[in-house]
Amino acid sequence: MTDDLAPGPAAPARRGLIAFVRRWWWRIPLYFAIFSVVQVLVLRFVQPPLSAFMVARQLEAWGSGDFGFRIAYDWRDMDEISAHVPVAMIAAEDQNFPHHHGFDFKAIEKARQHNERAEERARKRNTTVQRLRGASTISQQTAKNLFLWRGRGPTRWLRKGLEVWYTVLIETLWSKQRIIEVYANTVELGDGVYGAQAAARTYFRKDARRLGPAEAARMAAVLPNPRRYSISRPGPYVQRRSNAIQRQMRHLGGATLLRQLE
Template identity: 50%
Template sequence: MPQDPTRRRPLWRRVGRLLVVLFLVFGLIGPILVTAAYRVIPPPITYLMVERAIEGRGFERRWRPLDEISPALVRAVIAAEDAKFCSHRGFDFAAMEKALAHNERSKRVRGGSTISQQTAKNIFLWPDRSYVRKGLEAYFTVLIEALWGKKRIMEVYLNSVEWGPGVYGAEAAALKNFGVGADRLTNAQAARLAAILPSPLKWRAAKPGPYVKRRSGRIGKAAGTIRREGMASCVLG
């Protein structure tokens, strides 16, 4: 006698429902809840911080609210990393296209990620260039743009970005390089810190080489444009 196929459906339905629930909890609801919590709670140690600590590079990080960080550093970082930070919604597609075109004809890799994308990667993910990680980065970028806003994104970025071996955040970087708090950074010091962001394990802000000096000079001029044209108003306005 043939087996009634309807007897198997309840089991498959239960498995299917379980998979849907797990996806919603861990794939959608969980990340949203964590992102919402980080809107008011300083994000704890990140994957990169753990990785660097295992490598023996130490750990220095002191959280400071955005209003206790020099505006000069905010303008310098925007000038160096993401001039359209206040006008885009997480992604600068023109910058991505330029980076791709540059990387096709040059051995020196140039990134096209915005500050929002960098923050999403730094806080929630691991350093990698895989498509999976890039996809997750895009997802978390959308979340923080929607749930945090520009000021919070900048605050978290400035308190979490790597600024040297075992040095994370503006306060630790300012103290390590110049012996002052992040609130007392001058325009020149801010430009130097912004200049080393692409390669913080290689370049130094306190004793910069010729390339970092030239780069910080360009960043300083660009930061002046950022200030005059109000291009940091979403953070400093």
């Protein structure tokens, strides 16, 4: 007579899974924390051969059948990049970069209030909001570009949490000069074009060290939507934003701004 109450073959598997979780639930976060600290420490001194965003874009191209697509990326140390480039990026993206510690809470609050007003106006007009204001700092964008993914869909909040962690790490373990140097070299400035040197060669046919303030401002003007806006064929929006960035560059003190990062 068969015993119907006898445990089936799934019971040992469940017990094994529970035992595995109990044994490893605290080790996996610890190992990740150690790995990420070492990762950030190494990249304080070593130039990154690629970024997570570059890898994702290359895989995206191959996945769509575009096997001829190639990433344009050419690292240059900060002394090989025109000082106008980092100043333009700070003016465009994060004017408090020299002073904050990775997160600009005043900018976050202003962005929240602006977006609430924009959404309220859109509801009254029965339309959708065309452009929400962000408040990510250059430190946050560097962390995301270098280590993470675009975070759409169900993984968005996981990516946000990891972005906070990596931002704290690079602000703790890197200098401000290193952060802006990595950002200027890895930020996307066109579809598959990453960093100041690749953008300078692609759009202006010159090295990044020879870029003037107007060219640097035009590069920064396409951020944070470099696939929507064009450096080589700037429309009215990019032209207006470029002019505004140049004014802000002068207001921030031009190249003297970089001395605050030392």
